[in-house]
Amino acid sequence: MDFQAILKTVGILSLVSAALSVIISIAEGVLNNYGIVELDINNGKKKLQVKGGSSLLSTLASEKIFIPSACGGKxxxxxCKVSVQEGAGPLLMTEEPYITPEERKQNMRLSCQIKVKTNMKLLIPEALFNIREFICELVEIEDMTYDIKRLRMKLPEGQTIDFKAGQFMQFYTKPxxxxxxxxxxxxxxxxxxxEKDHLExxxxxxPNGICTTYVHxxxxxxxxxxxxxxxxDFYLRGDCEELIMIAGGSGLAPIRSLVYDVIEKGLPHKMRFFFGANTLRDLYYVDEFEQIEKDYPQFKFIPCLARPEPSDNWQGVTGFVTVALQDQVDTGEGKEAYLCGSPGMLDACIKILKEKGFTDETIFYDKF
Ligand SMILES: Cc1cc2nc3c(=O)[nH]c(=O)nc-3n(C[C@H](O)[C@H](O)[C@H](O)COP(=O)(O)OP(=O)(O)OC[C@H]3O[C@@H](n4cnc5c(N)ncnc54)[C@H](O)[C@@H]3O)c2cc1C
Ligand code: FES
Known part of the structure; x- marks a missing residue:
């Protein structure tokens, strides 16, 4: 084949593939145009006319109904479970690991995975209608360690938020x-x-995280x-004498809020806070927790360094936080445990707590 013939063939192939992609995108547009569909919520209590084509999670969010989500729809x-009585189609493979047999009977679905294509009937707990959106102003941003920043945000003038210490917010980035x-x-x-008019x-x-790179x-x-x-639902139950609190890294966040909650409400619980870090440079809020120890003898702060540097001159507990738990917590009797941090650390701690007599009813955690 001469050079001109090759050029001609390449040209024809390019034209065909361009035409195909136009046809595919038109077909997608037509197929994905589900028009306006109706979402019936809680047996007719609320009826929404919405545009089909997006996930149920984002469709509800655009109607200011915020379903909990920690992974951003991944x-x-x-x-993000919601009971869908009609209109969701069969359970998807991506949903299967999260929906228990009992939940299947209640038609529970992951709202981030199912698309709104047709009229749907949903059951949504009334409490979720209290979740609100806030456009805040960032008033402070501070380095707490080399990789953790504290953000302080002011709610819009005149607005306040009611939350239980330990709960979380969803943070939205911009492109x-x-x-x-x-x-x-x-x-x-x-x-x-x-503190109802600010959030921290x-x-x-x-590394390479979309949201945290945006923040940092x-x-x-x-x-x-x-x-x-x-x-x-990570918040204080308090049906006990002592609270064992355990955190690593940014898992300190909800524990700090919980500690202040107990103190400000004047609750009688003893508290021991085991904070796991690698080296001295991973510790933060140390002065603040040591001050709380002085002011409130019911509170003990136990930082544990797994791998202190010689230059850290570390005099405190050395080893993983599990070592301190093993040594310092005798029994689960009269205690509740509140844990927040990486899945690996939490699983290791929960194993030890259960050996000491804590149960699923006395252990509360958020893994991240
Ligand atoms: C209930 C709850 C509360 C949370 N509270 C906090 C909090 O107070 N402070 C905080 O910093 N984070 C918290 N997280 C984690 C947070 O939601 C994000 O998952 C995290 O910040 C990463 O987001 P990203 O967009 O930067 O990373 P992504 O873009 O989502 O992820 C990028 C890559 O990093 C991996 N990755 C994601 N998260 C981690 C991680 N934690 N460690 C190592 N690798 C990871 C992903 O698998 C992916 O490969 C919480 C999570 C949950 C479920
Ligand atoms: S939003 Fe995380 S599973 Fe749906």
């Missing part, structure tokens, strides 16, 4: 750099529940920040 948190879409992630509230979050940088490199004081919440 089917990895399992929090930046190569990230063309908004994403949202869960962050535990670290501030006091009594502690955000650890995850793009966000600046004065920016508007969109949040929704509060969400979650």
């Amino acid at each position: 089917a990895t948190c399992g929090l 930046y750099g190569k990230v063309k879409e908004e994403v949202f992630r869960a962050y535990s509230i670290s501030s006091k529940a009594t 979050l502690l955000i650890r940088l995850v 490199t793009v966000l600046k004081v004065g920016d508007k920040v969109r949040l929704s919440g509060p969400y979650g």
Whole structure:
């Protein structure tokens, strides 16, 4: 084949593939045009006319109904469950790991995975209608360690938030750099529940993480920040004499809020807070927790360094937080445990707690 014939063939192939992609995109547009469909919520109590084609989670969010979600719709948190009585189609493979046999009977579905294509009948707990959206102003951003920042946000003038210490908010990014879409992630509230016109979050940088890179490199004081919440069932039960609190990294956030909750309510519980870190540079809020120890003898702060540097001159507990738990917590009797941190650390701690007599009813945690 001569050079001109090759050029002609390549040209024809390019034209055919361009034509095919136009046909595919037109077909997609037609097929995905589900028109306006009706969402019937709680047996006719609320009826919404919505545009079909998006996930149920984002369709509800655009109607200001915020379903809990920690993974931003990636089917990895399992929090976005909604009972769909009609209109969802069969259970998807991505949903299967999160829906128990009992939940299947109740038609529970992951709202981030199912698309709104036709009229649907939903059952949504009334409590979720209290979740609100806030457009806050970032008033402070502070380095707590080399990879954790504290964000302090002011709620819009005249607005307040009621949350239970330990709960989390969803934080929405804006498109930046190569990230063309908004994403949202869960962050535990670290501030006091009594402070209703501000919210504080502690955000650890995850290398290449979309949201944390946005927070650590793009966000600046004065920016508007969109949040929704509060969400979650990690909050104080307090049906005991002593609270064993355990955290690593940014898992300190909800524990800080819980400690202040107990103190400000004047509750009688003893508290021991085991905080696991690698080296001295991973510790933060140490002065504050030591001051609380002095002011409130019911509270003990036990930082544990797994791998202190010689230059750290560390005199405290050395080893993983599990070592301190093993040594210092005798029994689960009269105690509840509140844990927050990485799945690996939490699983190891929960194993030890159960050996000491804690049960599923006395252990509460948020893994992240
Ligand atoms: C209930 C709840 C509360 C949370 N509270 C906090 C909080 O107070 N402070 C806080 O910093 N984070 C918290 N998180 C984690 C947070 O929601 C995000 O998952 C995290 O910040 C990463 O988001 P990203 O968009 O930067 O990373 P992504 O873009 O989602 O992830 C980028 C890559 O990093 C991996 N990755 C994601 N998270 C982690 C991680 N934690 N460690 C290592 N690798 C990871 C992903 O698998 C992926 O490969 C919480 C999570 C939950 C479920
Ligand atoms: S939002 Fe996390 S599984 Fe649906």
